[in-house]
Amino acid sequence: KAGVTQTPRYLIKTRGQQVTLSCSPISGHRSVSWYQQTPGQGLQFLFEYFSETQRNKGNFPGRFSGRQFSNSRSEMNVSTLELGDSALYLCASSLELAKNIQYFGAGTRLSVL
Amino acid sequence: AQKITQTQPGMFVQEKEAVTLDCTYDTSDQSYGLFWYKQPSSGEMIFLIYQGSYDEQNATEGRYSLNFQKARKSANLVISASQLGDSAMYFCAMSAYNQGGKLIFGQGTELSVKP
Numbered sequence: 001k002a003g004v005t006q007t008p009r010y011l012i013k014t015r016g017q018q019v020t021l022s023c024s025p026i027s028g029h030r031s032v033s034w035y036q037q038t039p040g041q042g043l044q045f046l047f048e049y050f051s052e053t054q055r056n057k058g059n060f061p062g063r064f065s066g067r068q069f070s071n072s073r074s075e076m077n078v079s080t081l082e083l084g085d086s087a088l089y090l091c092a093s094s095l096e097l098a099k100n101i102q103y104f105g106a107g108t109r110l111s112v113l
Numbered sequence: 114a115q116k117i118t119q120t121q122p123g124m125f126v127q128e129k130e131a132v133t134l135d136c137t138y139d140t141s142d143q144s145y146g147l148f149w150y151k152q153p154s155s156g157e158m159i160f161l162i163y164q165g166s167y168d169e170q171n172a173t174e175g176r177y178s179l180n181f182q183k184a185r186k187s188a189n190l191v192i193s194a195s196q197l198g199d200s201a202m203y204f205c206a207m208s209a210y211n212q213g214g215k216l217i218f219g220q221g222t223e224l225s226v227k228p
Binding site: 031033035042043045048050055056058088090092094097098099101104105106107109 | 146148150155156157158159160163165204206208210211212213214215216217218219220221
């Protein structure tokens with residue numbers, strides 16, 4: 001069974017641009033969550049999707065958005081990139097919303113110049 | 114609000130010895146899960162072990178065991194017979210069941226295994 005797949009693995013952008021990251025969950029998993037990891041702030045929850053609906057959102061500005069498709073694949077978008085958005089973005093999938101183990105992908109490392 | 118505290122930024126252990134990584138948590142929720150993840154330098158978060166708040170027995174997964182002390186709000190990870198491949202960052206996390214799957218992470222402990 002394939003794990004969580006995130007594309008691309010690495011990305012370099014400049015300030016002001018926008019970026020879209022993709023996440024394909026484990027087959028059969030319906031919940032997808034996104035996390036941002038930085039050396040200063042650690043791992044922070046961005047948002048969670050289940051059945052194409054955002055169920056939970058972390059404390060991030062509106063420049064961070066996401067969506068989930070009918071096949072459970074998810075994308076997150078960051079508009080008007082800032083230097084501080086440089087981070088490792090991790091996607092995780094689980095069978096259901098709660099009481100389930102989340103399995104993570106390898107992440108997308110975003111560098112904003 | 115929930116909080117996870119890992120007080121050991123870095124630890125060393127000799128190969129084949131056991132090591133305990135500390136984790137304390139704070140929550141007012143009664144139903145929650147506790148998790149440990151391993152993150153090698155490649156970046157991927159690897160699930161190690163899970164403990165539910167109502168589980169009476171400590172969880173075990175191969176060489177990993179979780180020492181769950183609910184009254185003290187601690188969920189320490191014990192790795193037995195350390196291997197060189199165990200060198201990585203280790204994160205403790207929790208999820209309150211009434212908040213879906215949202216994970217709150219600690220700051221992590223960097224474990225180095227010496228040959």
